[in-house]
Amino acid sequence: MIIDGTAVVIEGDNIDTDVLYPGSFLNIDDPDAMKPYLFEGLDPGIRDRLEPSCVLVVGDNFGSGSSREHVPLAMKAWGVGCVLGHSFARIFHRNCINLGLPVVTSPQAAAAAVAGERIHIDTDEGAIEVSDERYEIAPLPEFMAEMIDSGGLVEWVRGRLKA
């Protein structure tokens, strides 16, 4: 998969899913209706910087806390193309992968990213380009790669049920 997008930098470590999508809006189950509340507890202004296939650049332990899938669902609904970070909390990380939202762990690339600049990611080649520098991405375990290739967990299960 190739992702070409503008960097949207979110500063800070340990950003939790409560600030990314506050609890009082969890009574929504339609992803499109979740869009207006993404980043609401952190900085609603981030929403104005989102554009189709943009790359969210984040710090350490991003997405800690609650399992609420509303966060990556709303990111997808906004058209976010990829999340690039120093490191990720477990459930947020797996939620992204399950939804087919590429999530790349590369502290070097994340540190080099500049807001508004282009980022080029080639998940097949395992490489990411930020400001003309090239960084390697560690390959995904086989199962995860297979699932992402099939379009996420929904498609993977769909395939299993048909088989």
Add this chain to the structure above:
Amino acid sequence: MALTLTEKILLAHTDRDELTPGEVVLVRCDVVMANDVSGPVAFRAMKKMGAERVFDPSKVVMVADHFMPAKDARSAGLLKSLKDWSDEQGVTYYGQGRGGIEHTLLAEEGWVTPGIVLAGGDSHTCTHGALGAFGTGLGSTDIAACLALGEFWQAVPETILVRLTGDRSKYVTGKDVILAVIGRIGVAGGTNQVLEFTGEGAAGLSMDERLAVANMAVEAGSETGLFAADEVTGKYLEGRARRPWTAEASDPDAHFSGVLDIDLSALAPLVSKPHSPGNVVPVSDATGTKIDQVYIGNCSNGTMTDLRQTAEMLRGHKVHADTRAIIVPATQDIYRRAMAEGLLDIFVEAGAIVSTPTCGACFGGHNGVMGPGENALTTTNRNFKGRMGSGEAGVFLANAYVAAAAAVAGEIVEPHEVH
């Protein structure tokens, strides 16, 4: 080969002969749980998967707790969809007036036995590690896959061994044990690993306290917080367990990714200051902080043990005139038992309100959310910015003694000052 308890449990739930840490395997679930927030999102995903029926209705449990009772029309819609779906699928449904907060409830109802794998659409599913089960929190699409296939993918985690020694002093509870761990290793210190609690200090924790400890394993980033089953577990499960079980433990020579020693005799009651559960200090470093609302409840500390500790502090006292107190028994059963023991009367007499079991204000949903500039002292598990309502409110986490003492004093005090 020497194995950790986690490896033993996972091995028994895969088609593999051996496991290597980090490799991704498909794990079979014995129980799949979701709530009114994660469930409806999972049902949408399950539909898209083309799955019409759950893999095994006898292994699926739905609990209405987050927005229960409904705070508004939209929440009522979610609760209805949870019930309708459960009825249609023929799975167990705990609705309004028949259950309570999912984690406390599932343990209480005997769904959780040592050695099982429990996949829950809620991050605090790690609570069930208290019973020697691999309980782990997943998102809604994962839960949809569990509902459809009875399986989820899992990178085999390593284990950090937390060795607890020494006797606790009065007012030091399970809450302080886990806050001490998070304070030591940090909020990401357990990422992709399991915390396993062992030693005489672990054996000395009651089941209610173990639930409190395991509950906050996720606040260190961990997959679950495990206690190998022992006599305390056996006693708790008597007349409760829904299936036969055997006790297993990590092999003594198993490989651990880390070892953490905590001397309980050196622990004082702790508090996590805003806005991170890792922001842990002794209560003595936070005394004098004005508290607008005390909240005693939630899936970590809404048990009989917590309510008894609260009553011990509130008996013969009044809640401070400038402070509000909300007490939320975690389940209907706890509510009834607290009533029968006369605890609820002590609470109401003191000027606290007693709420029906619900998640409510714990996640800023409803039923006592905080306003700007206010401070809450709570027995809950998260104090992220805005967790209980306004982003301008501060949330302090502590045990029930400390919380109840603050209710009386109107500020953070050491429990012995009130008692």
